[in-house]
Amino acid sequence: MTVRLDSTGRRLMFTEAHTVKRFAATGVDDDQLTRIWDLAKWPPTMFNIQPLRVLFVRTPQGFDRLLPHLNDRNQVQSRSAPVTAVLALDRAYHEFAGRVAPHLPQLAEHLAADDGQRDQLGRFSAGLQIGYFILAVRAAGLHAGPMSGVDHDGVDREFFPGGRLTSLLLVNIGHPGGADAWRERQTRLPGEHVLRWA
Amino acid sequence: MTVRLDSTGRRLMFTEAHTVKRFAATGVDDDQLTRIWDLAKWPPTMFNIQPLRVLFVRTPQGFDRLLPHLNDRNQVQSRSAPVTAVLALDRAYHEFAGRVAPHLPQLAEHLAADDGQRDQLGRFSAGLQIGYFILAVRAAGLHAGPMSGVDHDGVDREFFPGGRLTSLLLVNIGHPGGADAWRERQTRLPGEHVLRWA
Numbered sequence: 001m002t003v004r005l006d007s008t009g010r011r012l013m014f015t016e017a018h019t020v021k022r023f024a025a026t027g028v029d030d031d032q033l034t035r036i037w038d039l040a041k042w043p044p045t046m047f048n049i050q051p052l053r054v055l056f057v058r059t060p061q062g063f064d065r066l067l068p069h070l071n072d073r074n075q076v077q078s079r080s081a082p083v084t085a086v087l088a089l090d091r092a093y094h095e096f097a098g099r100v101a102p103h104l105p106q107l108a109e110h111l112a113a114d115d116g117q118r119d120q121l122g123r124f125s126a127g128l129q130i131g132y133f134i135l136a137v138r139a140a141g142l143h144a145g146p147m148s149g150v151d152h153d154g155v156d157r158e159f160f161p162g163g164r165l166t167s168l169l170l171v172n173i174g175h176p177g178g179a180d181a182w183r184e185r186q187t188r189l190p191g192e193h194v195l196r197w198a
Numbered sequence: 199m200t201v202r203l204d205s206t207g208r209r210l211m212f213t214e215a216h217t218v219k220r221f222a223a224t225g226v227d228d229d230q231l232t233r234i235w236d237l238a239k240w241p242p243t244m245f246n247i248q249p250l251r252v253l254f255v256r257t258p259q260g261f262d263r264l265l266p267h268l269n270d271r272n273q274v275q276s277r278s279a280p281v282t283a284v285l286a287l288d289r290a291y292h293e294f295a296g297r298v299a300p301h302l303p304q305l306a307e308h309l310a311a312d313d314g315q316r317d318q319l320g321r322f323s324a325g326l327q328i329g330y331f332i333l334a335v336r337a338a339g340l341h342a343g344p345m346s347g348v349d350h351d352g353v354d355r356e357f358f359p360g361g362r363l364t365s366l367l368l369v370n371i372g373h374p375g376g377a378d379a380w381r382e383r384q385t386r387l388p389g390e391h392v393l394r395w396a
Contacts, residue, residue, distance in 0.1 A: 015240055054394065100387060129329065131328065141201055188248065191236075193294065195251075
């Protein structure tokens with residue numbers, strides 16, 4: 001028997017969700033944020049490597065450290081959000097390989113010896129996990145606002161000294177704030193440009 | 199009012215879904231595959247660039263072209279699946295920028311002039327879209343089996359001559375086949391290694 005996601009779920013996760021630019025004052029507590037991860041952690045990564053790390057910035061002190069590294073428009077967005085998640089790649093993710101991929105006993109050694117492949121595999125799987133994370137925010141009943149226009153080197157110097165973690169994307173999290181919470185949706189490429197058949 | 203994904207949806211999309219290794223003989227028709235994309239296309243990409251392309255291989259002739267580029271174990275998996283999706287990056291995705299990002303009139307020119315940034319941005323956004331795609335397969339009531347162990351250069355020569363598209367991941371799609379459809383789930387990293395707070 002086929003179980004599909006019902007129409008409420010499809011709207012929530014895919015068809016009616018928007019990238020939120022302006023958030024309501026409603027708070028988000030740490031349990032809600034932990035629940036996002038308790039969903040996002042499950043879908044697959046290459047060799048189960050799970051290289052993504054998540055920093056939840058949600059205190060005034062945290063925002064004071066974060067905001068100087070955003071452009072003006074993003075500062076306004078991030079200031080309105082109760083939480084900004086800094087999604088980062090752990091460049092040394094292979095150190096956990098024995099634990100997460102015991103079926104591949106040579107994986108840690110192999111990745112340790114090949115910086116290029118380790119980086120490529122890590123970035124790719126972290127990208128998948130960021131996709132899962134954004135949908136998990138929605139599944140948790142919250143709204144996500146990913147932002148470009150960030151000085152990632154500056155964010156990394158502030159929050160991740162030592163160079164092991166490198167930030168890939170910042171995502172504001174909260175509840176939408178009023179009528180201008182999001183922009184009108186932009187065009188999606190028609191299927192004829194995306195789908196091929198063989 | 200907060201609308202969360204209900205427990206059926208959470209199980210379907212995140213907590214109870216598995217990477218399927220062995221599929222049932224039940225077919226999947228092209229409308230079902232198109233519906234996957236009609237969900238996966240909506241979540242966000244950087245600057246709305248949408249660089250992912252999808253080739254659905256589902257005919258005997260298509261599988262004859264695909265299987266030689268998989269290792270033995272993956273050939274068995276892919277043979278059991280009614281469909282294998284080849285998820286690929288369009289390296290020239292910026293040619294659509296005027297259409298998908300009219301609010302950023304300089305984007306196409308900027309990306310055309312910077313091969314490194316174009317590639318990095320494309321791979322990152324394609325990774326997000328592959329994450330959305332895998333969850334959209336599940337939302338459509340189907341099961342996904344992403345595979346490593348693929349000769350991607352061989353796949354690209356066969357299906358994407360000219361070099362504009364480059365395959366990133368192959369995902370088998372169908373219904374699970376029997377008691378050994380998936381392996382026992384591997385360990386997820388505990389939150390203490392993943393989550394940070396500021």
